Amino acid sequence: MIIHGYRLTPQRIIPLDLSASSLDELTGRVSDGFYTTFSTLAQGTKVLGLNAHLNRLYEPARELRLHPSVTEQTLRQHLAKLAGTNLPHESRIRLVLTKDKGEVYAGIQPFIAPPKEIYEKGVHVVSAEMARHDPRIKGTDFISQSAAQRKLVKGDIYEILLMKNGRVLEGMTSNFYAIKNNTLITAQKGILLGVTRRIVLRLAKGEGMSIEYRSPKLNESFDEAFLTSSSRGVVPIVRIDVQPVGQGRVGAWAKTLSLAYQAYVEERSESILP
Incomplete structure (x- = not known):
């Protein structure tokens, strides 16, 4: 399965020029940082505990006085667009916020429910x-x-x-x-x-x-x-x-x-x- 990766900016969702076979592999190709992983529900419109997942990125960033490349509101808008690319499947999404520049990356793949x-x-x-x-x-x-x-x-x-x-x-x-x-x-x-x-x-x-x-x-x-x-x-x-x-x-x-x-x-x- 090919994992698609993106760099998120205030205005754009920029595809990464790389391919990976897993979210872990994709994560290893961006700078060191914090991450969280979750799956969408209700045709890509909902996530369980989304606020808590986003806090995993933004709280450590605040402690380190990092300035994330996108606000939480913009990130939510980008997530909604990315989740729409996998329909009719739900999505498994990993977000990474880097420690050096505060850049935000997203990896996405179709969510396959456990057997x-x-x-x-x-x-x-x-x-x-x-x-x-x-x-x-x-x-x-x-x-x-x-x-x-x-x-x-x-x-x-x-x-x-x-x-x-x-x-x-x-x-x-x-x-x-x-x-x-x-x-x-x-x-x-x-x-x-x-x-x-x-x-x-x-x-x-x-x-x-x-x-x-x-x-x-x-x-x-x-x-x-x-x-x-x-x-x-x-x-x-x-x-x-x-x-x-x-x-x-x-x-x-x-x-x-x-x-x-x-x-x-x-x-x-x-x-x-x-």
């Missing part, structure tokens, strides 16, 4: 000792730093869990949660606080779950586990490394939270154009 099988049967993940240098920021440098670990995602391995001292922090491209005795266990420190994570924690409380904020030990016994991300929602985990999670099948809580999340997406997605 139903991962939600019905769950996924296998593996662990790796690694953590983000600065988990507060979604920096493009992490993509290159984790290149070797990303190559482990093949065959039936769906995701890499980042570990520190035997404790699970998060997924390479997701947040991680364990469930034990109706309590949701998830790290609070040393992780990227994902957009979908905030929603799922709120939904879990609404369903009556207790929340325990800590990095779970890999050798703990869990009833269930799952990961979340903006483009995948709630994905049940049935095996970590060689060990099954719980009974080795999708559990009731993962199903409940997945349905609650889907309903939330339909009701609460934000319009790209205000």
Whole structure:
């Protein structure tokens, strides 16, 4: 699949004279910076948590006193136009704001929904000792730093869990949660606080779950586990490394939270154009 890249200016959407086979490859060809990735909904007109995604770019820029090449309002207008180029398909979009000049780039590809099988049967993940240098920021440098670990995602391995001292922090491209005795266990420190994570924690409380904020030990016994991300929602985990999670099948809580999340997406997605 060819990924199309663009540089965004106040007046124009300028195609980049390069080709890439993935959003990660495209990201590696622009200057170091901050990024966020999301998918469109409702025929390219809505995004879940768009304000939070844009804050991932503009808040670090303010801290560094950068002047982004486009305002948030202009960026939204450009996003609406880019999303229209993929219709009738929804779009998966990555935005990058560079640290040197504050330039804004966009990579776009047709969004392909995850197969139903991962939600019905769950996924296998593996662990790796690694953590983000600065988990507060979604920096493009992490993509290159984790290149070797990303190559482990093949065959039936769906995701890499980042570990520190035997404790699970998060997924390479997701947040991680364990469930034990109706309590949701998830790290609070040393992780990227994902957009979908905030929603799922709120939904879990609404369903009556207790929340325990800590990095779970890999050798703990869990009833269930799952990961979340903006483009995948709630994905049940049935095996970590060689060990099954719980009974080795999708559990009731993962199903409940997945349905609650889907309903939330339909009701609460934000319009790209205000």
